[in-house]
Amino acid sequence: MSKSILSHFWQGFAYLICLSIFIEVGLQGFYYVTAGDFLFRRVALPMYAREPHEGFANRPGLSFDHRTKEFHAHYYINQAGFRVPRPDIEYTVAKSTNIYRIMILGPSFAFGWGVDYELSFASVLQQLLQERGFAGEKKIEIINAGIPAMPVAPQLVWFERIGKRYEPDLVIQFVYGSMVIKNVSKPLYAVDDEGYLVSLNADAGWRWREKFKKFATVFYGWLLWTKLNTIHSLAQPGEKGDAVLGAGRDMAAWTDFDPTRPEVREAMHVYSNLAGTVRAAGVRLLVVYVPLSYAIHREDESRWRHLGIRDIINQMTFDATFVHYLNEWQIPSIDITRQLQKSAQLGKRMYYWLDIHWTPAGNAVAARAVAEYLIGRQGAASARSSNYVFD
Numbered sequence: 001m002s003k004s005i006l007s008h009f010w011q012g013f014a015y016l017i018c019l020s021i022f023i024e025v026g027l028q029g030f031y032y033v034t035a036g037d038f039l040f041r042r043v044a045l046p047m048y049a050r051e052p053h054e055g056f057a058n059r060p061g062l063s064f065d066h067r068t069k070e071f072h073a074h075y076y077i078n079q080a081g082f083r084v085p086r087p088d089i090e091y092t093v094a095k096s097t098n099i100y101r102i103m104i105l106g107p108s109f110a111f112g113w114g115v116d117y118e119l120s121f122a123s124v125l126q127q128l129l130q131e132r133g134f135a136g137e138k139k140i141e142i143i144n145a146g147i148p149a150m151p152v153a154p155q156l157v158w159f160e161r162i163g164k165r166y167e168p169d170l171v172i173q174f175v176y177g178s179m180v181i182k183n184v185s186k187p188l189y190a191v192d193d194e195g196y197l198v199s200l201n202a203d204a205g206w207r208w209r210e211k212f213k214k215f216a217t218v219f220y221g222w223l224l225w226t227k228l229n230t231i232h233s234l235a236q237p238g239e240k241g242d243a244v245l246g247a248g249r250d251m252a253a254w255t256d257f258d259p260t261r262p263e264v265r266e267a268m269h270v271y272s273n274l275a276g277t278v279r280a281a282g283v284r285l286l287v288v289y290v291p292l293s294y295a296i297h298r299e300d301e302s303r304w305r306h307l308g309i310r311d312i313i314n315q316m317t318f319d320a321t322f323v324h325y326l327n328e329w330q331i332p333s334i335d336i337t338r339q340l341q342k343s344a345q346l347g348k349r350m351y352y353w354l355d356i357h358w359t360p361a362g363n364a365v366a367a368r369a370v371a372e373y374l375i376g377r378q379g380a381a382s383a384r385s386s387n388y389v390f391d
Contacts, residue, residue: 046195055187100135106174110146124367164281176290179322255314293351339369
């Protein structure tokens with residue numbers, strides 16, 4: 001009798017294994033057919049190279065086709081590690097006198113993740129500023145130095161050693177998710193021999209999570225779970241400063257702005273260092289705060305609450321207050337939440353559903369918001385100088 005039960009158990013177990021393999025293979029095939037690429041390339045991309053100052057950088061000479069269920073984008077990286085619209089574009093270190101040069105620093109939002117270059121923030125901003133005569137007769141040139149997963153502090157080391165040699169007139173620094181950033185100048189990631197980022201603080205649990213994310217059953221289970229929670233989940237208040245998962249960076253959901261809080265003071269040290277370094281190079285600075293999708297699309301709120309976001313309204317107020325505080329300290333900053341919300345209210349998706357980044361529409365709205373700010377500042381100060389360009 002016991003042998004019969006054991007035999008049935010193993011038969012049932014073998015059946016479940018075969019069924020699981022069949023479902024996984026079927027879903028992987030379905031993803032490939034619908035997205036045009038393999039699921040394991042959805043997030044982690046072999047697009048990096050080791051860099052001595054900031055730890056890692058975009059791989060020079062890269063031409064990469066990025067496909068997911070939500071988008072298809074192609075990335076070209078020139079020999080200096082900058083994202084460019086075509087592989088033959090390089091920038092001279094010495095700037096011509098008829099060029100107004102803008103350098104964009106920051107992570108994947110600055111890079112233009114998920115869109116072709118022509119639809120990215122950098123491209124749209126260049127076009128808008130050129131059309132509006134922002135730099136007079138000068139040609140607007142934008143160097144996109146954005147690197148996915150790059151924090152502010154390590155890239156500032158690169159700017160001080162390398163970036164400032166390109167003689168930009170204006171630096172635009174992206175910060176997303178939370179205005180609280182850490183003063184960590186040492187790299188958080190290493191680059192393996194295949195060009196993938198590897199966390200220097202990764203534990204066994206992180207490695208297993210990264211492996212599981214490549215399974216189609218996990219991916220589609222997550223997709224179904226987020227859809228169901230969008231319909232049924234209710235808002236739940238939580239603790240201030242809760243850690244937030246799934247944001248692509250180390251962040252917490254702060255809701256009470258206090259300049260004396262250690263986390264705020266640490267972030268202010270980074271912003272002050274950023275402003276001082278950029279100004280010492282004779283360059284103007286603009287910090288751009290980019291919210292995540294839960295601040296823009298109501299339908300995204302529930303799934304972010306399960307990842308650590310609780311009090312959305314007060315967190316938005318916190319970040320807006322932080323931006324205002326930076327401006328009081330003479331560090332020009334802009335929060336583009338309102339402009340993104342306004343466009344989202346018209347029924348446009350500013351962000352992808354599963355991927356956290358901007359859609360082409362989101363890139364365009366963000367570029368317009370920054371262009372209007374720059375041109376508005378220029379216009380407001382034009383009475384002081386007939387040759388004035390953004391200060």
